Amino acid sequence: MATVQKLSVSSVSTSGNSHGSCKTDAVVSDQFPAGLRVLVVDDDTTCLKILEQMLRKCLYHVTTCCRATVALNLLREKKGCFDVVISDVHMPDMDGFKLLEHVGLEMDLPVIMMSADGRTSAVMRGIKHGACDYLIKPVRVEELKNIWQHVVRKKWNEKKEHEHSGSVEDNDCHKRGADDAEYTSSVNEGTDGNWKAQKKRRDAKEDEEDGEMENDDPSTSKKPRVVWSVELHQQFVSAVNQLGIDKAVPKRILELMNVPGLTRENVASHLQVYCGLIDIFKYFDSGKRLHKIFIILSIDSLG
Numbered sequence: 001m002a003t004v005q006k007l008s009v010s011s012v013s014t015s016g017n018s019h020g021s022c023k024t025d026a027v028v029s030d031q032f033p034a035g036l037r038v039l040v041v042d043d044d045t046t047c048l049k050i051l052e053q054m055l056r057k058c059l060y061h062v063t064t065c066c067r068a069t070v071a072l073n074l075l076r077e078k079k080g081c082f083d084v085v086i087s088d089v090h091m092p093d094m095d096g097f098k099l100l101e102h103v104g105l106e107m108d109l110p111v112i113m114m115s116a117d118g119r120t121s122a123v124m125r126g127i128k129h130g131a132c133d134y135l136i137k138p139v140r141v142e143e144l145k146n147i148w149q150h151v152v153r154k155k156w157n158e159k160k161e162h163e164h165s166g167s168v169e170d171n172d173c174h175k176r177g178a179d180d181a182e183y184t185s186s187v188n189e190g191t192d193g194n195w196k197a198q199k200k201r202r203d204a205k206e207d208e209e210d211g212e213m214e215n216d217d218p219s220t221s222k223k224p225r226v227v228w229s230v231e232l233h234q235q236f237v238s239a240v241n242q243l244g245i246d247k248a249v250p251k252r253i254l255e256l257m258n259v260p261g262l263t264r265e266n267v268a269s270h271l272q273v274y275c276g277l278i279d280i281f282k283y284f285d286s287g288k289r290l291h292k293i294f295i296i297l298s299i300d301s302l303g
Contacts, residue, residue, distance in 0.1 A: 033148035157229035
């Protein structure tokens with residue numbers, strides 16, 4: 001069984017065989033999800049110890065920390081050394097949601113929130129801040145066995161987003177090449193006395209294309225699908241929080257996100273689903289079942 005090594009006056013402890021190696025592709029192995037690198041943050045040392053033991057039973061590499069500020073510094077110093085973060089909501093030195101924001105913006109890691117507070121408002125706050133799950137204490141080992149799904153989902157979304165962006169760039173290059181070829185052909189034909197006629201037809205075609213671009217009716221044009229990955233959703237959430245949910249309009253959200261290729265229509269659609277998801281949670285009286293519903297209605301369903 002793996003031993004626990006104390007670091008930094010018992011504020012941080014690690015368990016596992018080779019935490020110091022920090023291999024970014026460690027989760028992609030034949031033993032997966034064994035070896036998943038988990039950072040757990042909780043000021044309750046008793047709860048922290050119990051969580052560590054349960055996670056080690058799942059064969060995860062575990063690092064525990066009883067202070068959020070220390071955990072944040074550790075994440076900054078050892079980027080690429082963790083696959084997922086589990087954090088308590090209420091901590092004295094830093095609010096768990098504040099830690100969630102820092103991790104989402106700086107490290108781009110999936111973060112799971114946990115708390116004994118199962119109220120709907122608490123779970124909703126987790127959604128707004130971009131948490132990938134919300135666990136109600138006492139946490140069961142069955143729930144911890146499945147936390148690897150958030151890492152896989154994030155990597156899968158990143159892969160799809162990369163492939164999609166590559167195909168869009170190829171289409172743009174192909175279109176530019178076709179336009180250049182058409183222009184060259186028009187010039188050559190113009191040397192035979194037809195240049196004015198060809199230029200007129202080309203100008204008419206460009207005007208037609210401009211008219212299609214100005215048409216906001218989604219039924220008249222097919223837009224490329226945007227994959228809302230965990231990190232893209234966290235950027236969206238940060239923009240909404242900065243503006244305030246009542247003043248968050250697609251145009252201003254798009255300006256704050258500043259993501260190449262993302263359109264106002266993409267943001268408007270995501271905002272509609274996001275607000276609808278928040279409204280759904282207002283109808284629940286108990287928060288004890290919400291983390292299950294959260295998984296069903298989370299990132300994969302948005303956008």
